[in-house]
Amino acid sequence: MSTATGTTATSSQSVTLAKALNMGLRAAMEADDKVLVMGEDVGKLGGVFRITDALQKDFGEHRVLDTPLAESGIIGTAVGLALRGYRPVCEIQFDGFVFPGFDQIISQVAKLTYRSRGAYQMPLTIRIPYGGGIGAVEHHAESPEAFFCHIAGLRVVACANPADAYWMIQEAIACPDPVVFFEPKRRYWEKGELDTSVDPGTTFSSVLRSSSNNSAVTLIGFGATMPTVFAAAAAAAEDGIACDVVDLRSLSPLDLGPVLESVQHTGRAVVVSEAPGEVSLASEVAARITEEAFYSLAAPVQRVTGFDVPYPPSKLEEEYLPDLDKVLHAVDRSLAY
Amino acid sequence: MSTATGTTATSSQSVTLAKALNMGLRAAMEADDKVLVMGEDVGKLGGVFRITDALQKDFGEHRVLDTPLAESGIIGTAVGLALRGYRPVCEIQFDGFVFPGFDQIISQVAKLTYRSRGAYQMPLTIRIPYGGGIGAVEHHAESPEAFFCHIAGLRVVACANPADAYWMIQEAIACPDPVVFFEPKRRYWEKGELDTSVDPGTTFSSVLRSSSNNSAVTLIGFGATMPTVFAAAAAAAEDGIACDVVDLRSLSPLDLGPVLESVQHTGRAVVVSEAPGEVSLASEVAARITEEAFYSLAAPVQRVTGFDVPYPPSKLEEEYLPDLDKVLHAVDRSLAY
Amino acid sequence: MAPEQWTPSPQAPAAPEGVGAATSPSPAEVARGLRATGEGADTIQLLSPEGEYTPHPDFPIEVSGELLRDLYRDMVLIRRFDREGNSLQRQGQLSIWVPLLGQEAAQIGAGRGMRDQDMAFPSYREHGIAWCRGVDPTELLGIFRGTNHSGWNPVEKRFHTYTIVIGNQALNAAGYAMGQVFDGKVGGGPESDSEATITFFGDGATAQGDIHEAMVFATAYDSPVVFYCQNNQWAISEPIEKMARLPLYRRAAGYGMPGFRVDGNDVLACLAVTRWAMDECRSGNGPVMIEAFTYRMDAHTTSDDPNRYRMADTTEAWKLLDPIERVRVHLVREGLADQDFFDGIQAEADALAERFRAFAVAMEPPGPETMFSGVYTAPHAQTERQRAEFLEYLEGFGDDAAHGEPANAAGGGH
Amino acid sequence: MAPEQWTPSPQAPAAPEGVGAATSPSPAEVARGLRATGEGADTIQLLSPEGEYTPHPDFPIEVSGELLRDLYRDMVLIRRFDREGNSLQRQGQLSIWVPLLGQEAAQIGAGRGMRDQDMAFPSYREHGIAWCRGVDPTELLGIFRGTNHSGWNPVEKRFHTYTIVIGNQALNAAGYAMGQVFDGKVGGGPESDSEATITFFGDGATAQGDIHEAMVFATAYDSPVVFYCQNNQWAISEPIEKMARLPLYRRAAGYGMPGFRVDGNDVLACLAVTRWAMDECRSGNGPVMIEAFTYRMDAHTTSDDPNRYRMADTTEAWKLLDPIERVRVHLVREGLADQDFFDGIQAEADALAERFRAFAVAMEPPGPETMFSGVYTAPHAQTERQRAEFLEYLEGFGDDAAHGEPANAAGGGH
């Protein structure tokens, strides 16, 4: 998998996505002592995924807070801390547990800057390990990005590889606006190249990961689905079907520049995400592409998403999730037009 | 405005949407003594909109519950009551106050039937007065339907006129599945014909409200936006542009039958809703129409929605909300293709 | 025996201490639903309804004629513009008004119990607190006229925006107070620059999970936050007895923080206890809970009709406990104020009301472009595109804004 | 003096009653963050760690040899299959297991304190309660093997599905108990057909708003629900001292309901107090809160590594308080059981573990079509369309399910 910078400079190292996030958090905490990490078990334990490993030991209990077990409390107090000039980074332990904090997110986090007519900033980052494929029990494998993308006042991003993880978490923390930061938990242990010496500039934008001038279809993914998308592109190539690949990274606001450019040539697009398809980010991507590239489209944008059922027992999750075959099948559907 | 049954039989009466809901609730409570009404101020006060007026007086404090001021508590206890065999009808006082109950809705209401593999039913109705245009303060004019349409396990409907209000609330209460029931608060005091003697059958389906064989555009709305859509259709007709009009009524699952039929002829569609457009029901409608009627479309589906900003101060809401001119403008955009 | 050690023996147990007077229900009775939320045995009062002043040993306060006259003035002025808000709404100048009538002492006492460096997180009825924080009453009007969601600068005034979603602000306050600890601004004495935070909520709000979580976080982090509950006994149409069995301040003990009930119509008690609580938090002994027991004399808001759910005579009875009247009586009896003083205050109040009204009537609706301002602090492509497209769309109408086809550009959300 | 009447005077106040022993912090100390959640002055114990039985006047219970042997058997059996669950996970047969080790008494005491007609709302660690409700241990396996989200019929067993989202179940239980009131099933004596409900949650869960709201609703509607908190002192890596200042049962008093702390490693105390509490609720005196003070002897789950956050020696110390051992000692000392009995139980336990393991290993993954079952009770067009399309899509692969292009039909979500 290519890194965000695409570089493989000798100064780069191979690290897991989890490690890159840990390094990014550490860098942000070193750069600004107003940065706080807070959540359940983020202290001594380092979080259930160890993303905050050793941060409390090195920065102290007032910089890394093991909070009481209450998500509304975590988000609600983080809001107060942000108003006090801090830059809280809240860890939600698993996707399915963000909902007790949903009210504070939509009613306060997203609206206080607007309500105060700019007097308040809300430099708050909400980290959510999301997505399936890890054989977990209920509530531990969901993809709730759609809920947050629909909320004006929030920015929503997802990282798909170690380099992006490292840079994007720092950009999120530095942002004066609230950022909901999605981490593909299934990919935490996948390695990638990271060159901490080359600042890639803004990472809150979508990127064309691969392209060719004879591409027939544009494949669109983000976060957890990128490896699937790359695999599908490779498999399709074997069958003689070249595909462009776009990693959205910024889910709200959507940055469709590279997508539209690609679709001008391909005329076909397939968007891949794990969440149920109904009223999802995939719906928005499909609608937006159609609005902005109508005459270029040779086929309707194909959506490859989870089914509109609650996330199933883990023995069924491989059936539920988008996979290589489902993406290839969507490519065929698209080409069939 | 035509009623759900379209009939104007002599047995019909002219009632407000609010009154129709009150009559529907009363009919449901008389038909089944397991039906409970619960929420804030639904008792003596009859709710802040008087939808439950006189129900506590007539059915008693154990059938109509003034609950403590806690939405998670209202939904969470309603779940327990449903498991006990009751059919709770929860009133959320205003759209913006459903979010403290969001966790119970997504984690329990929507999932318990699935989790119990059908052993449990969840005959629970959540009434939400929604939408803007009443000059209210913050949190009192939002349209949160997108959040619920994205949740598998819920059914989501919206009524747009007194007849539908009367029949749909009864269908929701009779449904063994949880139903999120959206009421266009701005339309509570608008009158319409209601004939309680003619059961229209299922109302959880979309209906073609008006059509012609020379229609150029299909206008799609639901709940609060229907009067705007009808007005736009009338205005367009004056300009010689005939429009079909569809009232979705069932927002999840979407029933696009009548829409697709109409689009086969018109080749053009405009969907109108008050919520911010990003990752909204309008996105889903646009994406679905494009998927299922691609070759029929002469133009991309046009969306007329609220802007992607928090609901503004009420002196600006008429600028924020879809109105006749915005719909006509979208019709022009569509015809310009 | 304290209620946490209720005797389980079925035979009638002794009345639990804390529930207080013998007239109050026994544990078993409470468990069977007899309510005692109004039980007042341990209510802190310094100034009786008859205007008698009795110092309280635990809450020492210097009571001078000047202090009493200032508090009287505060209460008269806020009541006056509050009434003006009501009439402005009746006359269609405001879409809604949230009256504070009856809660003048609860608010002025608390507001004057704060020090400049302290921070306040109000609900939506705290016009009296706003007054004490230096927010001009006219800055409150935007919310109720619909021209903005908050009219003052919360950072400068150290008075947070109003919070309408019940309970949210308590957690925001608890977090802010955690920041005061982290900033090393806690631990000094009353006259130090150490800080404290106070948050306001109603009796009904105590049912919300956020209030509980705020108390959990505050006690977990020893945060300098005062939880100030104005128990006006009604949550719109619901009496607090429906939601609680005991006086609300008694929840505090379970979290391990001090809790008190004060006579919410006694401005001196509210002032003395709030000042003590803020200084206690300031010195590092926070959090503290205060329940100001009072009564909502008017409707919930101008949209509400109390006649549907409560007896007028109860309200009449509470008039005898009027928070302003008892101060006036005391001032007169003690010869601390003469008629000129009262006339002067009245004149000042009328002038304020006049200015308040004039400002309200003259308020212009904001321009459409402001709808897109402040959504984000950093540049945001989508918001900017929508603003530009909408303004272009509006231009399309030229003069005839009501009808006519726009010339070009996209409308709507997308 | 009860804590709700803390003396505000700065000079060191007396230790508040309830916080108990003189060794425990004073109010001011508590306010400064000294924790006393483990303070045990008022913990209810019937059977000491040394196996000494002392009746409790408030919680009378007939203790026969048969009862003790049954309780011993229950605890040995659930510990045995719990350990088997752990090893099954280690061997890759389960994706995760949630151990109950150390909480056998807290669970068997509560489970046996229920009557058939009662209803239970568990969290996710209550395998011992499931056992008492007649749920076969093998019915628990689906959740941890990933073949279902709940393996038993919650209606037949009167044992609700496990609830993973912390706190949710307490509100569902409070609502169910309201239904018991509305159904006229509350008010009878212990032997009547009157009903009660019990809900289980942990120490960490007490921070959640839902737990608070459940107590508010339960006390508002006089619901027959027992709030049973298993305080095993840890929420994954967080000790309860981080979240609370005082013993958790003391929250109850603030709501106006009885609250007790029992020795959670004493099965007789847990049984006696739970039975009393359930019958108290049954008779109409609910709700009641019980805090069973115990210790999580194993990891939070098989995914957890306690060595990162707690001392092994504390865990070692708690072994001396083992809930099963004290019953064994008592049975032996009192001559209520001989070696044959203990051998018999051990054999029964091993047989159960064997059956448990065999069942787990043989469990088949569910068919893909089941993914669409039970989402809705009434017909649902979209779900049915997606099921049909997906099955058609799968057929497209024929035998070669791993690769190959499907012949036709739509995949994915739409």
Ligand SMILES: Cc1ncc(C[n+]2csc(CCOP(=O)(O)OP(=O)(O)O)c2C)c(N)n1
């Ligand atoms: C979460 C939420 N639910 C419902 C409402 C609607 N509402 C506004 S005020 C109110 C009653 C509040 O009563 P109380 O807390 O006693 O405060 P008071 O109005 O008496 O000052 C309600 C239910 C709301 N604002 N927020």
Ligand SMILES: Cc1ncc(C[n+]2csc(CCOP(=O)(O)OP(=O)(O)O)c2C)c(N)n1
């Ligand atoms: C709302 C929510 N947040 C976070 C989690 C993740 N989580 C699972 S168990 C647990 C700790 C629970 O501790 P406690 O309540 O003491 O129960 P115990 O596990 O000790 O029995 C956490 C944080 C969750 N399941 N639900």
Ligand SMILES: [Mg+2]
């Ligand atoms: Mg009130």
Ligand SMILES: [Mg+2]
């Ligand atoms: Mg625990």
